[in-house]
Amino acid sequence: MRRYWTGLAVAAVMVVSGCGLGGADPQAAPASTAAATGEVKGTVTLQTWALKPKFTTYMEGVIGAFEKKYPGTKVEWIDQPPDAYSEKVLNQAASGTLPDVTNLPPDFARPLVMQDMLLDVAQVDPKLAEEYVAGGLDAYKFRGFSGTFGYPWYLNTDVNYWNSELMKKNGLDPAKPPATFDELVEQARIFKQKSGGKAYLMSRRPELGDLTQAGVKILSDDGKSFVFNTPEAAAVIDKYRAAYKEGLLPRDVLTDTYAGNAKLFNEGTVAWTTAGANHIIAVKTDNPSLAPKVVPSVAMGIPPLYVQGLSVSKKSKNPAAAIALARWVTSPENQAAFAHEVSVFPSTKASANDPFFTKSDGTNGGDAKVIAFKSLATAKVLQPFEVTEAMSKFIRQQIALALTGEVSSKEALDAAVAKCNELLNQ
């Protein structure tokens, strides 16, 4: 009998260990920011996200120039692969091995700020506001925390992309794409009638950003509760729900991820997607024959602002060199050189007048770049950084359920708000 229970206990341990979870201790107390203004010398680590191998030459040039400008410095460059970057950063933060300078988008930076792991660069760099655009800096200021926790690096926004061939084939004029949601639904109806439901114009589910666009407040002013379950928000979802019921959207929208509509667009199944300024490069790779037929236009409503930045670890043993390196990589010259290689946009004010961003070379990629650059002037961060991965997933699931008609839009939003508040306050 005893042997039987021992065997059972071992088996049980093996079952549970398949789902084993590890805890983490908070990182040790931060170093003083006073050292950040010292001599720029010594070794400093820089971590970027998915720049190798495409931008290896560019980054090596930037690093080489930094080491030349500051003799006695050595930069150890680590580039992490695109997948599971958040897990990698999380492990580094939990084990106290965060590099001196790390590429962190604001939503990755916030949890580290909450644990006092990042340096307030505004404190050691008084010229910050003069040199970087406000939208970029604002993305690194977090509710409830005083300071700016990263140098904005490059910016991007969404552009509308239209498949001109599919539009013409299905009775639409690609030169006059819809500019509002109502026009979109109207054109989607014509498109559906012509295509017989074999192709679609629309293929995206509403997200939190759509609610922000409609003037719905997502989070209370004190940041302590989500409040987006309003009649106005329900009205936004109701519009999509009606379009779905009418068969104007493919069923894929119920289980697609955020990038789902771009994927269907690249496959040639749908005629419209929103994506960043460099999306045509992805189309050229996925579906080369489609690329020349793509026509870009300005995004509907308020364009979303996407920010990438470089943050400095508070535990850095060489903060002066780390600050200098972050400034160097995000300097107007280096940002402009980077933006000339790929369609991203500098976060420095000095780059605003670069004709490269305001004049198209006549290609659809060039047009998209100009449209995106002009859109950045009005672009905003549409989703609060308090929204976590689990919250986003739950919200998407509820919106999908509302689209199917199983619950009303208001019920879906109520459930989403209740879950988000539960997760926020735990």
Added chain:
Amino acid sequence: MTTPLLPAQSALRRRIIPWLLVAPAALWLFVFNVWPSLNTLVLAFTNAKPLSGGHFTGLDNFGRMLDDTQLVDALLNSIVFMAVCLPVLTFLPLLLAVLVEKKIPGITFFRTAFYTPVVASAVVVALIWSWLLSDRGVINGLAQEMGVLQGPLPFLTDRWLLVFSAITLTVWKGLGYYMIIYLSALGNVRRELHEAAAVDGAGPVRRFWSVTVPGVRNTMLLVSVLVAVSALRVFSELFVLSNGTGGPGGRAMSLVMLIQLYSRGFYGHFGYASALSILLFVITIGPMLLLARLSRKAA
């Protein structure tokens, strides 16, 4: 000439050497099984998050389960998954094993063909199936071409169709694995018993129920427990087929998908995810207990 060991030295060796031999495996087991399991147990009573240790919260995480509608859905899905997979994957591989056991020319090809899905990656297989089952996939396309369907069936967007698609995939992928287990068990069923039954006038069906099934009863018990435990822990099939979303409303999520959802990211809720892991453990221990009881009875 070697110096003989003193009795005391020899006794010491006898005591130490077994421990030294077992040490690497024991260390591995402790670091990768025992320690994470104990840690999970401790975390289940805290509000731990990835970057903060958390505080003791008593039974709060378990109380929270009572109000979690997603958990109810996930539990139901996991139980349905097990209820369907258990009989199908216990009997179908046995029938298959009986068929391919026969020594006829070309049978090796069929054995290999049936086993091939086992060696394929679960994620890759699920991706292929998601292409087959999508609205514009081969299955819907063929069914519409043949006039069987007017419009595509929502295999990947309707809760129960999604769950049953994942079950079909699991069965297809698992058949070969359990078939191999049964093949080795069938080798131990005495041939004379079949011959004697045939002489007594038993047909193939009667011989299957009266000779083959009793002969592999212990293996069937083992297979049924393996199937039950893996069905309760289903993840890849449902995750890939639903594109990671768990379907509209997340209503096609499994218990492991729910654990994954809460344990991921910078804001992961390790405490609650650990409590869910404990729940999963309690559920999966059921089939093991049943096997232990049935084995004792059989003995």
